[in-house]
Amino acid sequence: MAFAVFVGSLIGVMALGMPIAFALLVSGVALMFYLDIFDTQIIAQNLIDGADNFSMLAIPFFILAGELMNAGGISNRIINFALSLVGHIRGGLGYVAIIASVLFAGLSGSAVADTAALGAILIPMMVKAGYDRNQSTGLIAAGGIIAPIIPPSIPMIIFGVTSGVSITKLFMAGIVPGLLIGLCLVVCWWFMVRKDEVEVFPRKSVKEILSATRQAIWALLLPAFIVGGLRGGVFTPTEAAVVAAFYALFVGMFIYRELKIQDLFKVLVASAKATSMVMFLVAAAMVSAWLITVANIPSIVTDMLGPFVENKLLLLLVINALVLLVGTAMDLTPTILILTPVLMPIIEKAGIDPVYFGVLFVLNNCIGLLTPPVGTVLNVACGVGKIGMEDIMKGIWPFLLAETLVLILLILFPSIVTVPLQWFTGM
Numbered sequence: 001m002a003f004a005v006f007v008g009s010l011i012g013v014m015a016l017g018m019p020i021a022f023a024l025l026v027s028g029v030a031l032m033f034y035l036d037i038f039d040t041q042i043i044a045q046n047l048i049d050g051a052d053n054f055s056m057l058a059i060p061f062f063i064l065a066g067e068l069m070n071a072g073g074i075s076n077r078i079i080n081f082a083l084s085l086v087g088h089i090r091g092g093l094g095y096v097a098i099i100a101s102v103l104f105a106g107l108s109g110s111a112v113a114d115t116a117a118l119g120a121i122l123i124p125m126m127v128k129a130g131y132d133r134n135q136s137t138g139l140i141a142a143g144g145i146i147a148p149i150i151p152p153s154i155p156m157i158i159f160g161v162t163s164g165v166s167i168t169k170l171f172m173a174g175i176v177p178g179l180l181i182g183l184c185l186v187v188c189w190w191f192m193v194r195k196d197e198v199e200v201f202p203r204k205s206v207k208e209i210l211s212a213t214r215q216a217i218w219a220l221l222l223p224a225f226i227v228g229g230l231r232g233g234v235f236t237p238t239e240a241a242v243v244a245a246f247y248a249l250f251v252g253m254f255i256y257r258e259l260k261i262q263d264l265f266k267v268l269v270a271s272a273k274a275t276s277m278v279m280f281l282v283a284a285a286m287v288s289a290w291l292i293t294v295a296n297i298p299s300i301v302t303d304m305l306g307p308f309v310e311n312k313l314l315l316l317l318v319i320n321a322l323v324l325l326v327g328t329a330m331d332l333t334p335t336i337l338i339l340t341p342v343l344m345p346i347i348e349k350a351g352i353d354p355v356y357f358g359v360l361f362v363l364n365n366c367i368g369l370l371t372p373p374v375g376t377v378l379n380v381a382c383g384v385g386k387i388g389m390e391d392i393m394k395g396i397w398p399f400l401l402a403e404t405l406v407l408i409l410l411i412l413f414p415s416i417v418t419v420p421l422q423w424f425t426g427m
Contacts, residue, residue: 123137145370324368
């Protein structure tokens with residue numbers, strides 16, 4: 001009954017249009033009344049505890065780093081670098097979008113930010129070159145969800161804090177799946193545009209390629225610097241976020257010289273707004289997480305999924321089908337915050353590697369960003385591409401299918417995640 005009260009109240013207030021963070025608080029209060037333990041001090045204390053976490057400091061600094069990169073001219077240099085490599089190939093601008101998505105993913109960790117930044121630059125270029133607007137916008141959106149998988153990843157941080165799993169290991173485990181998604185998008189895009197008559201750019205000379213590489217080298221070094229530092233134990237994920245923000249500030253102001261002092265206030269305000277939304281969600285979810293534990297809801301779910309515990313593959317298929325369904329109606333961050341404390345006990349009981357599950361879980365939720373009606377990245381792409389939801393669904397479904405195929409491959413072949421993880425972490 002406690003499970004029904006929590007889920008019913010959460011879905012009910014969300015159906016009324018209440019923001020997710022407040023809906024979590026309302027469902028928590030409803031559960032407190034049901035358990036007869038209503039106390040405003042419990043709500044206040046858990047709100048504070050939810051935000052008072054050292055690992056969570058990585059979130060505002062990675063968001064700040066992303067804003068500084070966009071304002072400092074790093075985004076344009078990455079696109080020019082990719083354009084110099086593959087712009088002359090048939091469908092080259094699509095490959096540019098995919099390469100840029102992978103490179104952007106190693107800088108910001110935010111699907112929405114990457115989609116908006118890439119879409120604003122590349123979609124007009126692709127349409128002018130003769131590409132279908134729906135397909136172009138769909139490709140940009142599909143590439144955007146690579147960001148939460150390749151480190152640094154804000155959703156990985158949230159999952160790691162909520163579940164108690166090593167954030168560093170989650171970062172390392174996301175590298176190969178993220179690259180695999182990029183590869184699948186390349187194959188899918190090649191198949192779609194192999195016969196299209198679109199404009200291609202002149203082949204760049206070696207000198208021009210070297211020039212574009214030299215311009216982008218500072219941006220290209222940052223992901224390697226972060227991964228190398230994490231793998232070598234030089235800094236923690238939180239410290240890596242601070243390093244990334246300082247690096248982006250230094251490069252933007254003193255090397256590229258496109259970031260001016262007067263721009264900093266606007267960048268800081270934008271970062272603060274984005275951070276406040278994420279952190280309030282995290283704090284509100286902590287109230288629900290505490291009450292979920294008190295109400296013994298994880299045990300109820302474990303009993304429900306009990307028949308599947310002996311078969312890890314079947315259990316993972318059932319859980320991922322459930323998460324895909326939830327992802328159509330709920331955004332990535334609240335889904336992670338709500339379902340992680342519910343699902344982790346059964347994952348541990350089944351003996352599934354929590355780092356491996358974390359990668360599957362985050363990837364599954366990222367796919368949810370591309371599914372209507374709530375898909376955040378989908379809505380951002382529609383706005384940037386100036387098309388409607390019906391139009392973008394016509395263009396995105398092949399890419400969505402390809403990314404779902406990657407998820408299924410990871411479920412069927414766990415070694416795709418676990419073997420590279422052992423190398424990256426030196427285990």
